[in-house]
Amino acid sequence: MKIGLIQQYCTPNKAENQKRLAEEIIACAHEGAQLVVLQELHDTPYFCQTEDVRGFDQAEPVPGAATSYYSELAKHLKIVLVTSLFERRAAGLYHNTAVVIESDGDIAGIYRKMHIPDDPAYYEKFYFTPGDLGFHPIQTSLGKLGVLVCWDQWYPEAARLMALAGAELLIYPTAIGWENTDTDAEKARQRDAWVTIQRAHAIANGIPVVSVNRVGHEPDPSGSTGGIRFWGHSFVAGAQGELLAQADDRPARLIVDVDLQRSEQVRRWWPFLRDRRIDAYADLTKRYRGA
Secondary structure (H helix, E strand, C coil), rough: CEEEEECCCCCCCHHHHHHHHHHHHHHHHCCCCCCCEEECCCCCCCCHCCCCHHHHHHHHCCHHHHHHHHHHHHHHHEEEEEEEEEEECCCCCCEEEEEECEEEEEEEEECCCCCCCEECCCCCCCCCCCCCCCCCCEEEEEEEEEEHHHHHHHHHHHHHHHHCCCCCCEEECCCCEEEECCCHHHHHHHHHHHHHHHHHHHHHCCCCCEEEEEEEECCCCCCCCCCCEEEEEEECCCCCCCEECCCCCEEEEEEEEECCCHHHHHHHHCCCCCCCCHCHHHHHHHCCCCC
């Protein structure tokens, strides 16, 4: 399968962001991509740096105007498209939602972000209700896509449950970056950890991983911090964790060949699913086992 990854910066102009994305999506399709993956909350700046009720005005229903916009692109280009939107489910009920659009323009399925962070400059609990759809792959004409979102990528449980449900690859739309006061050494450790944990998910489950991050500096509207510098470095890892392609910290479009059939052989060499001690894992449902 040829997979297209698009990492870009975002401006406050939603129409401009969508236009630049559309140009890149079209370019990916013309370069042979069958599946195109976008970054987290790609239509707008990352508004979670502050807690402001006006931020909810950016949410919209699914289906809605944004899904219609991207559905037309997917249908015209005959691609499967993974988008990431701020979903208004009802008054006072909002989700960080990935929407997978089939090559005929129909919505193949949605995933609502399950793990919601609440850290300085990432005040997502103020905006997003935790997902209630569980960890289920989305069936498409290209296979079963294990779509998760950003903070989910740090949790091996989420990746494992997607794999156990038959996901053929894991996909992580992402918005992660540095606070500008961090040292260069700390910044490097954070980015390396981010890549490493996701490569480990590929290895532990014997399936490829696609991770798409945004780039650029976005100021803190409150002025309390120096804002976030999103580090990009979108990548694709194979079923043994090998890096198949990786961008840098600039806007980029990657086209990557991924052999989904290879997972069968990798899982024969490393039969982790066979050797799991499911009889001894009940305590995983507990918050903590210490004193």
